[in-house]
Amino acid sequence: MATSSTTTTSSTPTTGGGKKDHKVIGTLSVTVCEVRNVSCGWVTCDCEYTIKSTARKKNSKNTQFTDSPFQFGVQRENAMLVINANKKSLFGESVSGYSNIPVAEIIKAGTPVSQWYRLEKPSKAKVTNSVLPTQSEGGPKKGEGEVRLQISFEAAPPEKIPVKGIAIDAEFSELLSGGNIISNPRWYNNPQFLLTVLKPCDIEIICHQPPCEEQISFYILRYDNDFYKGRRKTAFQIDEIFKVEHGSALCPTHSHDVQVKENLPAGTYCVIPCSQSRNGSEGRPHRGKFTIMAYTDPIDTLSFTQLPLESWNCASIVSEWTEENCGGADITGATWMKNPQFLLTLTKRTDIAIQLNQPEDEASMGIYVISTEDPTKKAVWYRDTVGSTQECQAVCSVGANLKRNKPGTYIIIPVTHEERRASKFDLHVFSDDPAATLTALTSEWRHSRSSKSKWAEGTAGGAPNQETFSTNPQFLCHVEPVEGEVLGSDKAEVLVQLTQITSKSQRTLTSVGLAFFTRDKTDEGRLQPDELCKARLMKPPEGHSVLQTVFDKFRVPANEETFFVIVPSTFEPEVHMSFKVTVYSDLRVHLTELLDEEGEESS
Secondary structure (H helix, E strand, O other), X not given: OOEEEEEOOOOOOOOOOOOOOOOOOEEEEEEEEEEEEEEEOEEEEEEOOEEEEOOOOOOEEEEEOOOOOEEEEEOOOOOEEEEEEEEEEOOEEEEEEEEEEEHHHHHHHOOOEEEEEEEEOOOOOOOOOOOOOOEOOOOOOOOOEEEEEEEEEEEOOOOOOOOXXXXXXXXXXXXXXXXXXXXXXXXXXXXXXXXXXOOOEEEEEEEEXXXXXXXXXXXXEEOOHHHHOOOOOOOOOHHHEOOEOOOOEOOOOOEOEEEEEEEEOOEEEEXXXXXXXXXXXXXXXXXXXXXXXXXXXXXXXXXXXXXXXXHOEEEEEEEEEOOOOOOOOOOOOOOHHHOOEEEXXXXXXEEEEEEEEOOOOOOOEEEEEEEOOOOOOOOOOOOOEEEEOOOOEOOOEEEEEEEEEOOEEXXXXXXXXXXXXXXXXXXXXXXXXXXOEEEEEOOOOOEEEEEEEEEOOOOOOOOOOOOOHHHOOEEEEEEEOOOOOOOOOOEEEEEEEEEEEOOOOOOOOOOEEEEEEEOOOOOOOOOOHHHOOHHHEOOOOOOOEOOOEEEEEEEEEOOOOEEEEEEEEXXXXXXXXXXXXXXXXXXXXXXXXXXXXXOEEOO
């Protein structure tokens, strides 16, 4: 739980903005007592680049020492204490055995340690601190000696932090530690603080943590208070980061004490402290307490609070694009519906923030959101758009914020700019609805049929208002119930898709549309010009659009056969183009192109 205090003292915090020297975290006391089973005249102890030596004695295989304890100021928990047993020979001085002891083990012990450590034989290569610890277990190996040491560690007293302005004590914890926020899908896990500036002023922000291996800094991001309203920020663009250090950097230099002074315009900002690396020290999320302060004069010009972790309800799901299900981002094309789709169900009116993450910023990705009245199957018709990302971006995390969404069902479609791009991703939906659910949509239409054809000379009649409209290709569609399949409704939906087929020689799209006319079961052949009339229209046409794929849909009785004729057309006559008609339904579908002489069913 974060705590905060406010003061107007004139205490000046340590100057920040640059890398600091490591501070001593404690004192290591080492007493060399005895060396046995190896020729030794004196012992050297090396810790944190400080070397201390016992008094020199005559070489002996059992040597006792009475020197006072050696004191070492320790700056890092991962420091190593290096013990060398040395001897003098006719050829000079040499190391007869060595032992490397991690200081972290001494700190972890919590009490003074008195024990024997094995002295390994030195190799011809130079001895380094990378050797693993060599504490004796069961006595030394043949030809190896031992050294008995008394070691203790006393931690340095906690540093007193000068408090300035509004100070908040917080911490990086298991739930609140995400690493550097740039190119990092875990950035949202960091602590977040809301800074409200009432009028333009110079503001100091200071972040301090006790010395440790991982250094920290912070980012200042613009904050949309109209949408977030005191909730944690879930997405950001790079241009939302307020540059510091005279406009040259996105964040102050990482250190243990970080300070920046900037002139901020009036508004709301999100301050995000983070560790220097993406995953923290040694691949583990950073842990530890810190204090962050905001100050200006007068202090009542600003407010500074921590944003609560529980400010959103979150529904999440993990999935992936594969070469088979990655349909690209072109919603006017014919392959976008291959993409993974997810059903979001809301039980109350609420803002939603959608976050899409990938492990690395390799694929250019984005999000589309549409409303749906049929929550049982994947969408094949991109309509009733609710929101989307502005564009696909090759980043680790993108987001879309949607205000005041009605209760109901929505389909979220994560996409990549390129088709057939394999990549893992995770999807998060933040809302004020504790009952909101997010599930993968896998069901598709039970039945579909397709037929390819083209508008050519003599068969490109143009829109319904053209006298030559009747010369367009015509398709007889017959839908019927399937024995044993229960739909659960007395009406069934039929969705018709018209896709323009482009080629290297024909890349330009034209304006196309669909019209549907009733037909009796006993009718034969193509509909004649006088039969293509308003009286036989199944529904008013949607009009023509310059899109690669257009759709239309309507409902038919679920328990009986229905016959109708589909007439695809270009807006202008004599526009030549290949196309494909596809009919989707939960009823069985038969699709036949009607030719001048005799009908022939297409695949």
